[in-house]
Amino acid sequence: MSAALDEGPFFHGTKADLRVGDLLTAGFRSNYRPEILMNHVYFTALPGGAALAAELAAGEGEPRVYLVEPTGQFENDPNVTDKKFPGNPTRSYRSAEPLRVLDEVEDWTRLPPEELAAWRDRIAALRADERGEILN
Known part of the structure; x- marks a missing residue:
């Protein structure tokens, strides 16, 4: 299944020092709904998407973007594909495997402070909206 999705390269944004x-x-806990433990690890073929994820990631560390490779099957991320776009x-994906x-x-390019603040406001609105569910 995953071989036809995308050939990459793939990126992951986080505050973890890897x-x-x-x-x-x-x-690990969702960056968007911290009460949810995620069954998948998420990644993208777009460096800008990984940069946004790094900026929004939970934790105290510096945002980081990594070049990654899936070790197993992966699928389109249903949280943004077809459900929203x-x-x-x-080019967002998820895998239950590492x-x-x-x-x-x-x-990678850091987001300007005003753009980062706007994204954080969107995330806060999602947390407040019961309909902003995460497909886990």
Whole structure:
């Protein structure tokens, strides 16, 4: 199934300080609904999408973007594909299996403070709206 989705390269944004060879796994709290433990690890083929995820990630560390590879099957992220956008224009995916860190991306663009604040406001509105469910 996943071979036809996208050939990558793939990226993951987080505040975790990772090393080449580390595995990103499911089982962590959602950045958008912290009361939910996620059954999948999420990634994208768009560096800008990973940059946004890094900026919005929970935690105290510095936002980081990593080049990653899925270690198993993956699927379109149903939280943004078809549910919100026809097809998969964000090239967003998820996997129940780990992602392997291949490298840290050093040259990604940080969001301007006002844009980051607007995204955080959107996330807060999602948390307040019971209909803003996460497909886990």
